[in-house]
Amino acid sequence: MSRNNPHSADDRFQELIALLADGRFHGGDELGDSLGVSRAAVWKQIQKLQESGLDIQSVRGKGYRLAHPMEWLDTEQVCSQMDDGARALLSQLDVRSQVTSTNDVALQRAATGVGSGYVCLAEQQTAGRGRRGRHWVSPFGSNLYLSIVWEFHQGAAQLEGLSLATGVAVAKALSRLGVSAVGLKWPNDLLVGGAKLSGILLEMTGDPSGRCQVVLGVGVNHRLPMAAAHGIDQSWAKLDEFRPGIGRNLLASVVISELLLMLERFAANGFAAFRDEWQALDVYADKEVVIKTGASDIFGIARGVDSSGGLRLEISGAIQIIKGGEMSLRAVE
Numbered sequence: 001m002s003r004n005n006p007h008s009a010d011d012r013f014q015e016l017i018a019l020l021a022d023g024r025f026h027g028g029d030e031l032g033d034s035l036g037v038s039r040a041a042v043w044k045q046i047q048k049l050q051e052s053g054l055d056i057q058s059v060r061g062k063g064y065r066l067a068h069p070m071e072w073l074d075t076e077q078v079c080s081q082m083d084d085g086a087r088a089l090l091s092q093l094d095v096r097s098q099v100t101s102t103n104d105v106a107l108q109r110a111a112t113g114v115g116s117g118y119v120c121l122a123e124q125q126t127a128g129r130g131r132r133g134r135h136w137v138s139p140f141g142s143n144l145y146l147s148i149v150w151e152f153h154q155g156a157a158q159l160e161g162l163s164l165a166t167g168v169a170v171a172k173a174l175s176r177l178g179v180s181a182v183g184l185k186w187p188n189d190l191l192v193g194g195a196k197l198s199g200i201l202l203e204m205t206g207d208p209s210g211r212c213q214v215v216l217g218v219g220v221n222h223r224l225p226m227a228a229a230h231g232i233d234q235s236w237a238k239l240d241e242f243r244p245g246i247g248r249n250l251l252a253s254v255v256i257s258e259l260l261l262m263l264e265r266f267a268a269n270g271f272a273a274f275r276d277e278w279q280a281l282d283v284y285a286d287k288e289v290v291i292k293t294g295a296s297d298i299f300g301i302a303r304g305v306d307s308s309g310g311l312r313l314e315i316s317g318a319i320q321i322i323k324g325g326e327m328s329l330r331a332v333e
Contacts (some may be wrong), residue, residue, distance in 0.1 A: 014097065016045050017054070017141070023069035025062040054140050055223070068223055070141055071247050073121050081253035089260040091117035098140075100127040102147035103203055103217040110149045110205050110213035116263070118149040119256055128219065143238075144220040144251050150263045155209040159202075161271025161309025163188040163324065166200050166216055168277045169262035173255040174198075174220075178243045183283035186302070186311050187324040191283055195237035197221055216259060222248055272307045279304045288332040289313075291322055298322070299332065 019026060019034055028039040035042065046064055050056050055067035073095050079087060092114070099105050102120040104127075109118055122145045125138035138145055152158045170190055171182045174197075183191045190198035198220040206212030221238040239246060265273055279285065284302040291298040291313065300313035300320070311322040311329070 013045070013048065016042075016049065017070060020056065020064060020066045021070035021072075023066050025059065025065045027063035030063070049140070054142070071249060072141075073123060073252065074249055077249040078121070078253045078256065081250055083257040083261070086257035086260040089117050089264055090119060090256070091115060092119065093256075094118065094120045096120065096122045098122065098124045098126060101125045101138075101217070102145050103201060103215050106147035106149050106215040106217075107203060107205055110215060114149055114213075116150045117260065120147045121145065121252060138219070139224065141248075142224055143222045144218070144248060144255065146252065146256065147215050147217045148256070148259055148263070149213055149215055150267070151211065151213050152267060153211050155207060155212055156204065157209075158267075158270070159204070159214060161274070161305075161307075162214065162216075162266060163200055163202050164278050164305065164309045165262055165266050165271055165274040166202070166218070166259065168274045168281070169258040170198055170200070170218055170220070170255060171281055172277075173251075173258040174239075176254055176258075177239075177246055177251065179239065181242070182281065184278060184281040185283055186305065186329050187309070192237045192242060194283075195235040197237045197239065216263075218255065218259070220251065220255065222246075222251060270307075271309045275305060275307055275309075278309075284329065284331065290330050290332055291327055292330065293327045302329070 015035060016031065019031055028042045031042045032039045046056060046058070056064055057067055058064050075093050075095050079090070079093060082090070094105070096105065099122045102122050102125065105120045106118065124140040125145050128138035128145060164184070164187060167184045167188050167190060171184060174182045174190070179192065181192050182197065185191055188200040189196055198218065201217040203215045203217070204212050205215070221236060223240045224236070224238045239251065282302070282304060285304060287302055289300065289302045298313065298315070300315040303312040303314050303319060305311055306321055309324070313320050313322050
């Protein structure tokens with residue numbers, strides 16, 4: 001596997017990022033000379049970079065710099081830091097500059113017959129999405145965006161609880177990196193201090209009752225700039241606040257390792273093998289909650305999950321099982 005080429009998409013866009021990647025100040029004239037354009041053209045390009053979510057500082061008399069040095073996603077670095085057992089499950093690591101979403105790419109590859117262990121990483125998503133059709137803010141070079149393809153042979157019934165097991169795997173990866181306060185919110189959010197650090201989106205293609213491919217999409221806020229986060233409508237957190245200095249290649253290697261190992265175990269044992277781990281991280285255990293379905297609100301006390309990943313909701317002393325779907329869970333204020 002070879003090094004990702006940062007100049008493979010929009011050359012000028014990528015070249016300007018490369019010039020700023022060291023985190024030092026560079027004057028407009030210096031950048032213009034390097035790019036073969038005017039100082040005004042440099043300024044327009046800087047504005048486009050800022051609109052893409054990059055945190056670029058501008059100081060009169062000094063020029064421009066990235067708030068943090070750029071660490072390009074690199075196939076060799078990611079693979080070299082993966083667990084040996086997980087690396088054996090990796091069939092392809094596909095690192096891209098800009099995509100609509102990594103799930104889109106993975107679904108396209110799955111439709112062409114790519115098997116288990118295909119992983120797509122991207123520097124930026126232009127149409128990243130989460131559950132319930134929500135937009136997932138995906139600025140360039142700031143966070144982790146990845147999708148994994150895995151093949152199952154017993155259709156949708158075999159996938160019950162997979163989103164919860166995915167949450168366990170990502171939480172375990174973050175714990176390995178020193179983020180110990182991660183909690184899980186049913187069905188698939190990762191929280192730190194009540195704020196969302198990571199989200200999960202599962203999509204399936206193939207035969208719902210037989211051979212099918214599942215795409216696990218995971219986003220982790222790494223150094224999400226404030227300028228890019230104005231559209232987020234909920235409390236959010238970023239890894240750099242809790243564990244500064246973790247590089248994106250290391251983050252990717254640990255998250256991918258835990259996800260691949262989880263998928264192998266899940267395919268053999270289902271969610272039951274992860275239930276206790278999930279419940280140990282459940283931030284709403286034994287709390288009053290409301291399930292918002294869009295049509296109505298369901299109130300009760302969260303009592304963990306069953307062996308299929310369904311929420312055990314106590315209503316008037318009786319347990320009702322709530323299955324995931326187009327609904328969300330919130331604490332009762």
